[in-house]
Amino acid sequence: MANPMHVVFINPGHANLDNPTGHFWPEASRFAHAVAEDLDIQLEILHAERNAFRLQALVQDILKRPQKPDYLLLVNERFALTPIFDAIDKAGIPFFLAYNHYNQTLHLQPKPRQTHKHWLGALVPDNEFAGYQLAKKLITSLKGEPARLLAFSGDDVTSASLLRVKGLKRALQEHPSAKLQYIMPGEWRYDIPQQRTPGLLRRHPDINLIWAANGAMGLGALKGSTQSLRLQKVNIASINWDQDEITALQNGDLYASVGGHFMTAGWSLIMLYDYHHGRDFIDDGGSYQQRKIFEAVTRDNIQDYLPVLQTRQWQQLDYRGMSKTYNPELKNYQFSLGKTLRLGY
Structure with missing residues (x-):
């Protein structure tokens, strides 16, 4: 496309793998980059380094830009964005929540596209x-x-x-x-x-x-x-599913690792891409979605996942195969690394 969609993903964690909280947020950025590259999305990633005030400041800086992105992909880490949700909505940039819920009333979340018209949706792993x-x-x-x-x-x-x-x-x-x-x-x-x-x-x-x-x-x-x-x-x-976890699992030091949720930003990009091209994800799970994205890797099934968990070469997977824009016959999203590997995307 001549003008690829521009998405700003504000990652609440660190950019570098060498940090005290692990590889989760750096891996989330790497996976999102692989998906964006496959779908020709102009992806800009900013990192808040686990600082709630910096997270808010990064969002507010984006809202003030004269040239605004097509979409914002946000993470409501420690519910830091809830107080500025009205301001985000008034800026007029369509935005999407990934990973965390809107508020602490976990059994009752507001619906996107109602009070906040520019809030398109949410994808939250079933924690x-x-x-x-x-x-x-x-x-x-x-x-x-x-x-x-x-x-x-x-x-x-x-x-x-x-x-x-x-x-x-x-x-x-x-x-x-x-x-x-x-x-x-x-x-x-x-x-x-x-x-x-x-x-x-x-x-x-x-x-x-x-x-x-x-x-x-x-x-x-x-x-x-x-x-x-x-x-x-x-x-x-x-x-x-940090790299060191997988190594410890291979060595028999760790019993199991449940993961795959770091991919949520990448899956969210697929949903936004399809929305941008006229295929609204609201028809497949609603606007506010909680999915069982997590998968358990154990000593028994680790060999099935090692081809990518060992190399971390996320670009080797074909994410166009998961997009409804490229596959109009696709009825339901298959946001699972295990299914992706078995289906040969």
Whole structure:
């Protein structure tokens, strides 16, 4: 196309892989770039570096531009954008929310295109399902042995963290013999679980499972558990699919990793691309969508995912095969790496 659609994606995390919160947000940018390249989208990515004030400032700077983008792709990290939602809408740039919910009332979210006319929609990974799936994998790994869990949540604010913990507790209700011995916020960081795990394992010697709400915390807990000099093996599972998680999984140090949600920005670009070309995603799941994007990679199925999880060469996949613009016969989006690999896109 002579004039490709221009999208600004404001990533709330870091641009570089070398940061204390893990690879999630850098990977989100890399994946979004691969999708944009395939669909000929002019994608501009700005990073807020996990700073809520910087996130707000970046958005407000875009709103003041004389030459505005066609679309804004936003992440409401720590609900920092909720107070300025009216201002975003009044700027007249069509915008889309990815990853996090609009507000903390998690069971009740407003509908796009109503009060805020330029808010096109939202794509939120089902974080409760992720926390539930992670806990189920851990509990069943013990083959009937009573489960005693240590859990590291992300924080006490973001919807992703709150919902993953909710999923963890739902899994515990299904397994009455399983007990949550201790839960603490790891602030999405490597160092806090690394420092706290040895002491927590000494204080609670019956802990045999560690549930971590992201990869950095899972790897930190792994390091901390080896430093604790515990003779008993502790099964550890985390959420993200970071490169180091996959390596630890291959080595047998990590039991499972639930991930795929970093791809949400890329999937959102496909939805926006189709919307831009007259195929409204509202007909496939509504304007505010929560999808079970997460997939569990374990020692049993890791070989199916390694072709891309090892190389991280996201551009090798054909994202046009997932677009309804290029495939008018496509009725439903298939936002899943596993399905993408099996379908040979």
